[in-house]
Amino acid sequence: MRTIHAVALLTGAAALAAAHLGVPTAHGVPQQRSRAHPGPAAGDCATGQFCVWPGRGFGGERQTYELSGTDIESCVTLPAGTRGVSFANRTGRPVTTYQSAECAETGEYDTYPGGGSWVPESPYQVRAFKIWES
Template sequence: MRTKQTQLRATITAAALGIAALAAATAPSAAALAPAGAAPHAGAAPPGRAGCGPGELCLWTEPDYGGTRTTYELTGLTTESCTALPEGSSAQALANRTARPVTTYQSAECEETGDFETYPGRGGGTWAPESPYQVRAFKIWES
């Protein structure tokens, strides 16, 4: 009896994994469904973008979460202060998984004469696969 239960459990598990893999392989990505210039994706992490955990701000050097990822946490930052990326570096994609709004800046000094944009920090986070400018600094706000 135990062997039949084990075999049945293994068959059900294999079928569920196969269905999940098929759904992931055939489902269009959120980026493919969004019109050009659409707002950043809010909610669960886009497929294949794991690695940016709750409470983190993650910045990638390339669009579509490519290149090198840099992660920041509130424990290492001062809120409402300008945090410049290391000199000579920039980011082109980001995920705000903090519970606070984050403003990114084209300027390394957080000057508002260049481009800037605020990404809310709620739910599963805000995912931006491509920034409209090179991000060189950011501020995390209290609320």
């Protein structure tokens, strides 16, 4: 069963308060799932892209994947020796991130909407992902 996380757009004081609060995960552990204003590093992920960073808060060297070079509903494993700690989904389609490099559902996995999901710290190390049809 896939979980789809909704992204709320907040402004003003509500956005500042939300940026400091964790959103509960399915496991009850607070995690900051998305931010209304992602910050300068996350701005490097353009519309139509899925971007992954090795560090928290969109830190480190970004890896970018686009629909034109990615098979829909196929498991895409991150290159060996890399890790996904934060990511942004701007593909316009849902993306599921997996703890497993084989996209196995025996490990942790979550699905994020494609309209602009910004995740500054994943609750697990992302090793693979799938882009789904809308």
